[in-house]
Amino acid sequence: MSELLIAVEDLHVSFPRANPLLRWLGRGAPSHRVLRGVNLCVARGEFCALIGENGAGKTTVLKTIATLLIPAAGRVTVCGADTVRQAARVRAVVGYVLADERSFHWRLSGRENLEFFAALNGLPSVEARTRIRSLLERLDLSAVADRPFGEYSTGMRQRLAVARALLTRPRVLLMDEPTRSVDSVHAAQVWRVVREEVEAVEGCVLLVTHQVQEALALCRRLALLREGRIAVDTTAQEIEALVAGLDGFLVTVRGLRARLLEELRRYPGIRDIRIASQVAEEQVLEVWTHNGDLALAGFIGEVTGLGATVTALHRATPLQGLIERLSADADARERAAV
Known part of the structure; x- marks a missing residue:
């Protein structure tokens, strides 16, 4: 069996509901349960897509794997390290492409942003400069590398986010809509670089995307997150049969x-x-x-x-149509099992 790089076991995550009256009374507000027992594994060399409706908890899964959230229950390990008890070890092997650009410094140039994050991750300055130059060239950002980040288009910002995630050559790459607003030519370029990087370190990718074709083209596995759990975990080949006519x-x-x-x-x-x-x-x-x-x-x-x-x-292919067909399939299997 291939080495498991991500292992999510019975993961529960809850968020407190904002309730000013209960806070004023000094009482705790009831929690909103986002994840209700997620089980998901991603092995070495795998590209797995995580799909679901808005608010299903896909980003919450990624953030928990990246040690940004602490589970209410359950366990997550990355390359054998526990995300709560061994968070530093986990962060050393994880790269995370966020769905927005709020964590970048808008007045700094693209290159300066990457230099800042390289220093934050402990990369030696000479190695960092070489690595940054390479990623900027391969992601077609060299020409704008010294322009302020605030002047970048949305697509450029997304590509810089990919470069940042790849800086440390992570074995586990978490990607939240990485090609949103990226044109098709540059999207193909992004995925070529990602494949090269992942293959070089024998890593894996867990991808959140709303683009069905992108998921099918890149991933052998697709997992549907519904009502806080993985409702379907299947192959891209089986999904292709379901999307016919959508x-x-x-x-x-x-x-x-x-x-x-x-x-x-x-x-x-x-x-x-x-x-x-x-x-x-x-x-x-x-x-x-x-x-x-x-x-x-x-x-x-x-x-x-x-x-x-x-x-x-x-x-x-509309994602909602695929989700409805997958959900109907899952419901039919549950009824047949009763």
Whole structure:
């Protein structure tokens, strides 16, 4: 059996509910249970995708593995080290690509940001400079390396986040929507670099993504997180059979108010629209069509007319459709087992 690099056993994570009245009375507010017994293992050499609806707890799983959250119950080990009792050992082998860029210093250049994080991780200065130069070149960021981070496009920021996660050559790479707002050419470049890095250290990747095609192209395994547990853990090959007949698009927009989604749902040819992910004012919309056809120019005009800007659009299998089919499959198996 291959070496297990990530082992999540019966993981429970809860967050306190904000309740000003109970705080004023000096009483504890009831907790919100996000994870309710997650079991998940990722072995050496594996690329595993973790999918689920918004709020399912996918990022919570990643943060717990990265030692950023402490479990209420259960156990997580990374390369054999416990994330609570041996957190420093875990952090030494984990790279984490966050879904947003708030942890970067906006006034520093991209290169200076990487130098700061390299020093924070204890990389010797000469080694750090060489490593940073290599990653900037391979991720096509050399030309903008000395520009302030605040001037970067969203796609550039995401690629810099990947570079930061790879600085220390981690064996375990946790990636939370790493190619959000990254164009297809640079996304392919990101995944080429990630594969090279992971293969070099015999590592693994746990990926959270809302892009079904990306998950199927990169990962042999997909796990569905539902109601705080892993409801389905299956192969990409089995998933491909389930997505047949699911047609739609992923549209990245800026400045679209949530209440205007109902107007877009009435556009001809639209079956449903859901917000797949959101960071600041940028949203990724999952557009589910009736038959795969959509008058793109008219749809973009409709979005623009609502005061928003379309920054990316491409054909994609709607994640929600896949989740519904996986959930139906899981429910059917549970009923058959009773």
